[in-house]
Amino acid sequence: xxxxxxxxxxxxxxxxxxxxxxAEVMHARHGRSSQLMLAGxxxxxxxxxxxxxxxxxxxxxxxxxxxxxxxxxxxVAVGVLMYTLWSGxxxxxxxxxxxxxxxxxxxxxxxxxxxxxAGGPGMFTQGAGNLTPEQSxxxxxxxxxNQGAPYIAAVLAYAIGNQTIAQRLFAVREDxxxxxxxxxxVGYGATVIGxxxxxxxxxxxxxxxxxxxxxxxxxxxxxxxxxxxxxSLFFVMILGALSxxxxxxxxxxxxxxxxxxYGKNIATKPNPKTMLLVGRITMIVATAAALIxxxxxxxxxxxxxxxxxxxxxxxxxVIASFYWNKVTNRAFTTSVVVALAVFIPVRFSWFSMxxxxxxxxxxxxxxxxxxxxGLMVFGFFGLKPAKIAGAVAALASAPFVIGxxxxxTVLTGSLVAYAVSTIVCYLMSVRSKQDFDFALIKQRIxxxxxxxxxxxxxxxxxxxxATLSARK
Amino acid sequence: xETILLTVYVLIWPVIVAGVLWTVCRGFFKDWxxxxxxxxxxx
Numbered sequence: 001x002x003x004x005x006x007x008x009x010x011x012x013x014x015x016x017x018x019x020x021x022x023a024e025v026m027h028a029r030h031g032r033s034s035q036l037m038l039a040g041x042x043x044x045x046x047x048x049x050x051x052x053x054x055x056x057x058x059x060x061x062x063x064x065x066x067x068x069x070x071x072x073x074x075x076v077a078v079g080v081l082m083y084t085l086w087s088g089x090x091x092x093x094x095x096x097x098x099x100x101x102x103x104x105x106x107x108x109x110x111x112x113x114x115x116x117x118a119g120g121p122g123m124f125t126q127g128a129g130n131l132t133p134e135q136s137x138x139x140x141x142x143x144x145x146n147q148g149a150p151y152i153a154a155v156l157a158y159a160i161g162n163q164t165i166a167q168r169l170f171a172v173r174e175d176x177x178x179x180x181x182x183x184x185x186v187g188y189g190a191t192v193i194g195x196x197x198x199x200x201x202x203x204x205x206x207x208x209x210x211x212x213x214x215x216x217x218x219x220x221x222x223x224x225x226x227x228x229x230x231x232s233l234f235f236v237m238i239l240g241a242l243s244x245x246x247x248x249x250x251x252x253x254x255x256x257x258x259x260x261x262y263g264k265n266i267a268t269k270p271n272p273k274t275m276l277l278v279g280r281i282t283m284i285v286a287t288a289a290a291l292i293x294x295x296x297x298x299x300x301x302x303x304x305x306x307x308x309x310x311x312x313x314x315x316x317x318v319i320a321s322f323y324w325n326k327v328t329n330r331a332f333t334t335s336v337v338v339a340l341a342v343f344i345p346v347r348f349s350w351f352s353m354x355x356x357x358x359x360x361x362x363x364x365x366x367x368x369x370x371x372x373x374g375l376m377v378f379g380f381f382g383l384k385p386a387k388i389a390g391a392v393a394a395l396a397s398a399p400f401v402i403g404x405x406x407x408x409t410v411l412t413g414s415l416v417a418y419a420v421s422t423i424v425c426y427l428m429s430v431r432s433k434q435d436f437d438f439a440l441i442k443q444r445i446x447x448x449x450x451x452x453x454x455x456x457x458x459x460x461x462x463x464x465x466a467t468l469s470a471r472k
Numbered sequence: 473x474e475t476i477l478l479t480v481y482v483l484i485w486p487v488i489v490a491g492v493l494w495t496v497c498r499g500f501f502k503d504w505x506x507x508x509x510x511x512x513x514x515x
Contacts, residue, residue, distance in 0.1 A: 093515050094515070097496075097500050100496060101493065101496075101497065104489050104490075104492060104493040104496070105493065107485065107486055107489040108486045108487075108489045108490040108493060109486075111482070111483070111485065111486045112483060112486050115482055115483065120479075121475045121476070121478070121479045124474070124475045124478045124479070125475055183492060183495060183496065186488065186492055187489065187492035187493075187496070190485045190488035190489045190492065191485075191489055193485050194485030194486055194488075194489055197481075197482045197485060200482060201482065
């Protein structure tokens, strides 16, 4: 899904070359409420992501060392905080290379080793009886509807809602955006699916996660089938991999607080030194919050799918704001608020889906399928093919969705978030008389570090319109 | 036949990941070498 975001990334970079966060661009495009809405959802998402990584670290330490889950969480949190606090995004980038080598290395080495140590191809014939008919079906609709489809919908929203991905859109050299995102797509996809193969092997081997906690399954398989040397390597590799995500989350959170909260809403004249202090305090507070949440030991996949679905409410309003000059601040804000107000009760089954209510939400879900596919096609091929693909997908899925899909609340919640935000944003914008000039975004977004810029620019040229007006 | 397909299905991902790892490492060391020659920081 990362692949589908790079055409939007090229547009975002063209419209706002000096931006640091998507929320900052929304401030220039719409105003404060849209910016804070996007920044707020980014903060929620990054704290949840940070929590997930601390939980994974705690589970790993608890299973593979004499230390407890709580001690593991604390060690990972303090370790990541220390080096990120010391050098911020620079440390995140520097450690990223070592961590990506660790993460990809773990998949490339550990999976084949576990596979052959667990009996090789023979496990598939001997262990076939351990699978239910649904588990042995490669095209299981139950697996797709409960996990695959919600994950697809969630990951598309990640690139918009997750500042750790968005900040790479702004950080990557413009001529390398396509190459970077294609490599990331192949690498990320193969890594995630590859790690999933440990779950497939566990199924055939009849291994259940310790204490019924699926977070324990991977370290449990590693400790069963790896020797001491490879087990230590696995331990270091996985800790490195999850530290990589955690430090990106800390950098993302500090960017949001520096650029979107302090830079745009508190300071009249942003001071780079104060910004740095704000960023560092954010990292400490976020780590403390994630430590508290991590102590609840929630299911990591559930957390990630939840936050992805939450971000689904933002995808259409954000993307439309970069292409459609009629989208207003009110349309953006209202559509996101309404979508969230519908998504949360659906996701947590706060009301019955019996009868007409279920049918109504199924119709919205069919529209959501069309919107997700339409957005994917739009990035690559433009508006007309996107409209056709979206309409065909919605109509073709309707007979299979209506009267049925509302039983899968995770998927329904995601699709409804997409559908409601799109419908509300479209209806409120289509008759709007606004004719936004996208060139204004470039003028309104400032650079907080004018020293590095071209000498022809005076510092004032680098400050945004709001700051300049505040100075006058 | 099913056993062979399942084996390929499980082992294909580490192979793809190894390919990506090689691409990333090659790119990193190329950039590192260029930045050292030019006397500037890689980031």
